[in-house]
Amino acid sequence: MKEKNIKGVTLCVLFVFLLVMGFCLRPAGEPVNTEMDDYFITYGQVQTGSNNIVTSVVFDYRGMDTLGEASVLFAAASGVFLVFRGERNE
Amino acid sequence: MNNEYRASVVVRTVAYILAAPLIVFGLYVILHGHLTPGGGFAGGAIMATFIALFLVSFGRKGAGSLHRNLFSVLESLGLTVFVVLAFLGISNTFFYNFMVNSGHLFGRVISFGVNPGYLDTGGVIPLMNIAVGLEVFSAISLIVLEMFTYSREDKND
Amino acid sequence: MISIQFLAAIILISLGLSVAVFKKNLIKIVMAVHVIGSGVNLFLVSLGYRAGGIAPIFTDASKLQMVLPTTQALTLTSIVIDFAVVALMLSFVISIYGHYGTLDTQKRRLKE
Numbered sequence: 001m002k003e004k005n006i007k008g009v010t011l012c013v014l015f016v017f018l019l020v021m022g023f024c025l026r027p028a029g030e031p032v033n034t035e036m037d038d039y040f041i042t043y044g045q046v047q048t049g050s051n052n053i054v055t056s057v058v059f060d061y062r063g064m065d066t067l068g069e070a071s072v073l074f075a076a077a078s079g080v081f082l083v084f085r086g087e088r089n090e
Numbered sequence: 091m092n093n094e095y096r097a098s099v100v101v102r103t104v105a106y107i108l109a110a111p112l113i114v115f116g117l118y119v120i121l122h123g124h125l126t127p128g129g130g131f132a133g134g135a136i137m138a139t140f141i142a143l144f145l146v147s148f149g150r151k152g153a154g155s156l157h158r159n160l161f162s163v164l165e166s167l168g169l170t171v172f173v174v175l176a177f178l179g180i181s182n183t184f185f186y187n188f189m190v191n192s193g194h195l196f197g198r199v200i201s202f203g204v205n206p207g208y209l210d211t212g213g214v215i216p217l218m219n220i221a222v223g224l225e226v227f228s229a230i231s232l233i234v235l236e237m238f239t240y241s242r243e244d245k246n247d
Numbered sequence: 248m249i250s251i252q253f254l255a256a257i258i259l260i261s262l263g264l265s266v267a268v269f270k271k272n273l274i275k276i277v278m279a280v281h282v283i284g285s286g287v288n289l290f291l292v293s294l295g296y297r298a299g300g301i302a303p304i305f306t307d308a309s310k311l312q313m314v315l316p317t318t319q320a321l322t323l324t325s326i327v328i329d330f331a332v333v334a335l336m337l338s339f340v341i342s343i344y345g346h347y348g349t350l351d352t353q354k355r356r357l358k359e
Contacts, residue, residue, distance in 0.1 A: 041316070051124065
């Protein structure tokens with residue numbers, strides 16, 4: 001009982017220490033490499049015709065990621081059907 | 091037991107009152123996805139809240155006209171329309187926006203700067219928003235419906 | 248020292264991780280996985296913040312200095328995938344409760 005507690009506490013403390021050290025590297029509010037996002041803000045409204053730049057990134061510049069995400073949602077819905085299929089034949 | 095469950099009169103009346111504003115607000119967020127924050131995914135989730143509200147307040151027998159075949163057909167239709175719209179501009183690349191800046195349907199030319207938002211811009215983006223909104227609404231409704239039908243009672247009675 | 252957005256993400260992830268390690272009820276473990284996913288989404292959105300910028304929308308905008316739009320697009324995908332994972336985990340928990348009759352991870356007996 002005590003041994004499991006020591007291992008669990010050590011894992012959590014180590015993980016939180018790594019997170020804090022990783023998040024301290026750069027303060028929020030000053031991103032460094034912004035060439036791609038500056039191109040999206042400057043030319044996104046003229047090339048895609050939509051006022052919302054986040055929508056034009058999701059559906060036009062990076063449409064393949066949205067296709068993968070729609071497939072994941074479809075697979076999850078059919079997976080829920082698959083789990084309850086054995087209990088339907090009662 | 092879970093087939094004859096009904097909530098009280100207050101919950102049922104509020105569900106009747108809130109049904110129409112939920113659907114209208116969800117359709118507004120989907121259709122104006124290229125002008126205001128939101129889009130297909132958020133609007134589809136708002137419209138699926140309507141199905142969950144009716145299931146919680148009326149039980150499985152009260153909301154009896156919700157069959158899973160209707161939602162299956164709608165979900166497949168949404169994903170098929172999305173993939174077909176991606177393939178229609180294959181003469182340049184996959185996912186090419188072939189309707190923008192052309193002057194026909196959804197093809198108004200706008201210039202850089204602040205403008206009050208015109209609905210007939212955007213090319214193929216509003217049609218993709220509608221397809222993804224339909225698919226997300228049907229998928230979430232199917233998940234909630236299936237879990238509600240097959241959850242069991244307490245076995246330690 | 249650390250900004251307030253990163254501190255909130257650290258608190259969410261550490262709380263979710265400690266509940267997932269120490270608790271025995273299955274529903275609490277599923278809720279802790281969902282809280283870890285929400286903390287990671289908060290971290291993703293706050294990476295693209297530019298001080299003094301507004302949302303990247305041109306409809307009636309007040310100024311032209313905007314935050315980065317790419318990280319918000321990736322967070323949309325991450326939210327949907329987290330929802331799909333939690334839905335499948337919950338359906339497995341329902342099936343386990345129907346077979347074994349208990350939700351405790353430390354008492355598992357086959358039903359005769």
